[in-house]
Amino acid sequence: TDNRNSRGGFSGKPDRTKQFTDHKPPEDDPKATRTLFVGNVDLEYSASRLKALFDKYGKVSDVDLKKHKDGYCSYAFIKFTDIQDAARAKEELNGYQMGKNVLKIGYGKGVMSHRIWSEA
Numbered sequence: 519t520d521n522r523n524s525r526g527g528f529s530g531k532p533d534r535t536k537q538f539t540d541h542k543p544p545e546d547d548p549k550a551t552r553t554l555f556v557g558n559v560d561l562e563y564s565a566s567r568l569k570a571l572f573d574k575y576g577k578v579s580d581v582d583l584k585k586h587k588d589g590y591c592s593y594a595f596i597k598f599t600d601i602q603d604a605a606r607a608k609e610e611l612n613g614y615q616m617g618k619n620v621l622k623i624g625y626g627k628g629v630m631s632h633r634i635w636s637e638a
Contacts, residue, residue, distance in 0.1 A: 541612075544605040552598045553626035554608055559592040560617030561585065572596050575610065576603020591619055595626050 544550035559568065565583040572578050580597040598604040604625075612623040 541605075541609045544601045547605075547625075549625045550601060550605060551625045551627070552601050552604050554596045554598070554604055555624050555626045556594045556596055556611075557591070557622040557624075558616075558619045559583070559594055559621065560619045561592055562617050563592070565594070568594055568596065571611070571614075571616075572598075572607050575607035576600050597626075 542550075554572075556568070563583075565581045568583060569578050569581045572581075575598075577599045578596060579599050580595075582595040582597075583592060584594065585592045596604075596607070598607070608623045608625070611621055614621045
């Protein structure tokens with residue numbers, strides 16, 4: 519079998535980027551949430567610049583940017599109001615060149631709510 523990883527190289531190690539390259543419709547993906555984890559964010563980018571990029575795919579309700587103090591890449595959580603928009607942004611922007619870095623995008627972990635919302 520060909521042990522080529524998703525970046526085209528060969529490795530005896532399992533391909534850990536698979537979670538960032540598998541694209542399924544959200545209704546078929548048990549990991550799908552309205553929140554995206556965005557890794558490998560260039561340190562030069564701000565939360566407002568990230569929001570502008572992701573807003574092209576739907577309404578973004580929150581951007582939580584985490585910057586490393588040691589000069590390493592940052593990461594962010596981008597929350598959409600609609601899961602379909604999150605899925606489309608994940609598919610379109612995964613692998614996007616942002617500054618010096620290539621974004622790695624996956625679904626964030628869902629947060630359990632203790633409230634029931636009703637539209638009356």
